[in-house]
Amino acid sequence: MTLPQCVDPQGDANLVVLERDGTAFATGTPGAEYTWNITTLAAGEYLLRANCSDEAAVRLLYQNAGLEVVPAHFGISAHAPGSFRVRLGAPTAAPSPSPSPTPTGSVFAFQFDAATSSEDRQLIQDAVQFASSFYQSTLGRTVQQSTTIATSRTARGCTSGGASAFTGARNMTICVANQGWTVHGPVTRRKIIIHEVFHLLQFEQRWIGGPQPAGLHWMIEGAAEYLGWLGIAQQGMVPISTARGCMLKEVTDFATSQPPGLPDLNLLESAQSFSRQGPVYPLAMLGVLQLMSSSSANALLTYGAAIAAGNTAESAFQNAFGTSLPAFYQQFPAWKALPVPATYECRL
Numbered sequence: 001m002t003l004p005q006c007v008d009p010q011g012d013a014n015l016v017v018l019e020r021d022g023t024a025f026a027t028g029t030p031g032a033e034y035t036w037n038i039t040t041l042a043a044g045e046y047l048l049r050a051n052c053s054d055e056a057a058v059r060l061l062y063q064n065a066g067l068e069v070v071p072a073h074f075g076i077s078a079h080a081p082g083s084f085r086v087r088l089g090a091p092t093a094a095p096s097p098s099p100s101p102t103p104t105g106s107v108f109a110f111q112f113d114a115a116t117s118s119e120d121r122q123l124i125q126d127a128v129q130f131a132s133s134f135y136q137s138t139l140g141r142t143v144q145q146s147t148t149i150a151t152s153r154t155a156r157g158c159t160s161g162g163a164s165a166f167t168g169a170r171n172m173t174i175c176v177a178n179q180g181w182t183v184h185g186p187v188t189r190r191k192i193i194i195h196e197v198f199h200l201l202q203f204e205q206r207w208i209g210g211p212q213p214a215g216l217h218w219m220i221e222g223a224a225e226y227l228g229w230l231g232i233a234q235q236g237m238v239p240i241s242t243a244r245g246c247m248l249k250e251v252t253d254f255a256t257s258q259p260p261g262l263p264d265l266n267l268l269e270s271a272q273s274f275s276r277q278g279p280v281y282p283l284a285m286l287g288v289l290q291l292m293s294s295s296s297a298n299a300l301l302t303y304g305a306a307i308a309a310g311n312t313a314e315s316a317f318q319n320a321f322g323t324s325l326p327a328f329y330q331q332f333p334a335w336k337a338l339p340v341p342a343t344y345e346c347r348l
């Protein structure tokens with residue numbers, strides 16, 4: 001893999017700092033790889049801080065799985081033995097005025113309902129612009145078609161009070177007066193926008209909304225939800241490990257309060273079966289999160305492209321993630337039986 005250049009704005013040799021629970025214990029310099037054996041590290045919250053102008057210049061890899069992890073936070077537990085390494089691209093001299101590869105911003109037109117608060121307007125604009133560049137840097141592709149981002153209290157897609165937003169080709173509407181939006185704090189609202197922007201990309205790719213069947217519904221939503229939280233993690237707001245703990249807790253709590261809880265992912269393949277009571281989005285996100293433990297985020301677009309080209313979900317899945325769909329389904333219930341933390345802040 002070729003990494004982008006790592007530009008060091010301060011001219012500081014310490015380009016990478018690894019912290020555990022807030023205390024730095026290792027630093028690194030550019031142009032080298034660092035390997036720590038997870039089995040020699042205590043469990044804890046590890047934070048890689050990289051003094052690079054381009055986060056994409058930093059990669060964390062689980063050495064035994066070739067896994068790309070978010071260059072932000074990652075959890076280590078007895079469930080993840082092995083080793084990982086941090087790799088930096090070679091440094092360059094002072095940053096030159098960097099021409100943006102895509103005209104982020106220019107493709108979006110915002111149409112705000114008069115009753116939309118100034119806070120929501122700002123948040124929506126910021127989150128859409130962030131999502132656009134986040135997808136460019138994470139997936140190498142972002143929204144290119146001119147797209148309208150609207151807020152509404154009366155649109156048909158907002159009829160159900162639980163709806164927070166809906167997205168079609170080149171069009172996103174946020175239901176700013178619905179409980180599905182207002183109940184959430186600013187972090188989750190941002191996550192919702194990043195999630196919906198991924199749906200815009202899915203439409204552009206014809207993964208959804210094309211002439212072919214859209215494949216597994218839990219993949220459509222799970223990918224959007226995963227990338228939504230990944231974007232939040234990249235902004236330093238919530239570590240992905242916290243998001244995962246929160247999702248696990250929601251799914252587990254639901255199974256306790258309404259036994260036997262949600263069905264397995266193989267029973268959530270159609271839009272109809274996915275439309276049900278319970279934390280289906282968190283469950284779908286956990287499914288994608290597990291796939292991401294052995295594939296890069298780009299594999300999601302590989303899967304989508306195969307769906308758009310008319311392949312079956314089974315072959316698209318096998319090709320993108322290197323495992324068969326039945327085999328994935330079979331082992332997933334055991335994986336999601338990870339220990340659930342007693343407390344996790346889910347309302348953000």
Ligand SMILES: [Zn+2]
Pocket residue numbers: 195196199221224
């Ligand atoms: Zn969605």
